[in-house]
Amino acid sequence: MDIIGKRTLRSLLADKVKQHEEKVFIHFEDANEQRYTKTYKEFHKEVNKLSNAFLKLGLKKGDHVVLHLPNNMEFFTTWFALANIGAIMVPTNILSTADEMKYIINHSEAIVFMTEAEYLEKFDGIRREIPTIQHTIITRCNQAIEGVFDFNDLIENSSDGTEAFPEILSEDVVAMLYTSGTTSKPKGVQVTNANYIYTGELMSKSINLTENDRPFIVLPLFHGNAQYYSTMSALVVGASIAFTEKFSASRYFKQAKALGGTVGSLFAAPIRMILAKEYDENDRDNSIRLILFAQSVAEHQLTEFEGKFNLKLLQMYGMTETIGIPLINPINDIRKNMSIGKPSIGYEVKLLDENGYEVADGEVGQIAVKGVRGRTLMKGYFKNDEATRQTFKGDWLLTGDNAYVGEDGYFYFVDRMKDMIKRSGENVAANEVESVLVEHGAVYEAAVIGIPDEMRDEAIKAYVIVNKGSAVSEAELIKHCQERLAKFKVPEFIEFVEDFPRTPVGKIQKHILRKLLSI
Structure with missing residues (x-):
């Protein structure tokens, strides 16, 4: 029993x-x-x-x-x-x-x-x-x-x-x-x-x-x-x-x-x-x-x-x-x-x-x-x-x-398999890019997705919510990522938004973000 x-x-x-x-x-x-x-x-x-x-x-x-x-x-x-x-x-x-x-x-x-x-x-x-x-x-x-x-x-x-x-x-x-x-x-x-x-x-x-x-x-x-x-x-x-x-x-x-x-x-x-x-x-x-x-x-x-x-x-x-x-x-x-x-x-x-x-x-x-x-x-x-x-x-x-x-025996989450971005043969975890973006003091929350790219399979796009009272440009955030991520992980595009589509418990609905791109 x-x-x-x-x-x-x-x-x-x-x-x-x-x-x-x-x-x-x-x-x-x-x-x-x-x-x-x-x-x-x-x-x-x-x-x-x-x-x-x-x-x-x-x-x-x-x-x-x-x-x-x-x-x-x-x-x-x-x-x-x-x-x-x-x-x-x-x-x-x-x-x-x-x-x-x-x-x-x-x-x-x-x-x-x-x-x-x-x-x-x-x-x-x-x-x-x-x-x-x-x-x-x-x-x-x-x-x-x-x-x-x-x-x-x-x-x-x-x-x-x-x-x-x-x-x-x-x-x-x-x-x-x-x-x-x-x-x-x-x-x-x-x-x-x-x-x-x-x-x-x-x-x-x-x-x-x-x-x-x-x-x-x-x-x-x-x-x-x-x-x-x-x-x-x-x-x-x-x-x-x-x-x-x-x-x-x-x-x-x-x-x-x-x-x-x-x-x-x-x-x-x-x-x-x-x-x-x-x-x-x-x-x-x-x-x-x-x-x-x-x-x-x-x-x-x-x-x-x-x-x-x-x-x-x-x-x-x-x-x-x-x-x-x-x-x-x-x-x-x-x-x-x-x-x-x-x-x-x-x-x-x-x-x-x-x-x-x-x-x-x-x-x-x-x-x-x-x-x-x-x-x-x-x-x-x-x-x-x-x-x-x-x-x-x-x-x-x-x-x-x-x-x-990790070497410490702890498990570290990378991403949903469906959220992995394929860029020029390299796998990019959207979660890793998001984590770097929110390290910037002006960023409240970020969501990263892959978008179609004829040359590289997928390009990386980030949606960003800025903290109230803060201001930051797309160029500043890209530079912030370039200093912390390998070149192939840096987003090409950043779009500033007021909020994300979410589930009732606050999870970002990335499939809706992807659909918005195709409209």
Whole structure:
């Protein structure tokens, strides 16, 4: 037996309720700065009631339910209620268009759709094109809407008994997270009970989380980061969670302190956004001891952030498909946050060349992660056997990301394989050029892509956001790069922009930048 055993989300929550019945489990601040709490006992009772309401609606084990919700309390209740009965949560981005939602609903064959009143209009034009949907449920709505179930009414009219719940296994799929499509349609990553419990165990042990901690969530709940690293790590140790409906750079530490958050999780963009705000010395006196982060942040920004806010930053590496974080900087050893750390508990990591052979230390190769499908790695892609076969080579999951191992034994991220630029036969990592650009004091953020070039295969173009109050010319930045990079890595073109197209967690959408060039 492994660390997961036969546990499920249903059994895990029930166990924690026995241990911490009257402890506040959830602390929430909504968009109007109103705060709410819910104890383990209250949450569990509401979850069981909603589970019975779903059964009354005809939901069965294996059915898919689409959640099109902002960060709210109802998201958590629905997630665990569906897991109770073996139904599958399909969380989606509230910024998704009607066409994008039509694809996800039809591909997942969802039979129930949950959202809020302000998003209903988005679906009016596609009602006839999503024939599998049998019921629509609305959360946080104060008026009756014809043909739509009210979330609170469903709970009030249900019992909290568990007699009708079906048998649930650790290997059962309980969620499906769609990856953002760049060159193809989004793929549905199948996540099991075991997956969730494993990443909770892994994360809690990797950052020394205890029942006295309170992970602070500001990233979207539909994203794996908030579910895997924050919620599940809290639940497995019997901690509480704090979360907000929206991220606010200026109020991040004030919200954390008010809600009692102790461990944060951010991406590079939110870190830069916080640094760009006028510094409030009171924010140094905050409750956060540690912030996990991913994606490239300049070394001087890391130093500034830790110094201003009196906390530790810890870079890690993971993706929706790996479930847990296969690489992380050690909490009890030397942190090298320009690296993505070392292999974590339960995973093996190696770097492969284009022929599938392991590269030597110091050489760049694709990150491959060894684990167990359905337990420490995703079960597979829904209705996409070909993509699953391409991603898994035996027990190894191919990430599509390049890295190298330094002499110190730490892994250093290079770039997404698809973001490598081919210039005159030389491979150029866009991330390396971006890192040099943000070293310039006037540069806030940079995005580098390859553009077609008849002579050199690809030319290098950089998009740059300048810090407020700063000024710099294209020639100055090119000179800055020439002094720090080999000639073939220096960008030929620099375009100054106000912002980049981004995902909800702040990742730059380079595929959209590339499309803009062809318009």
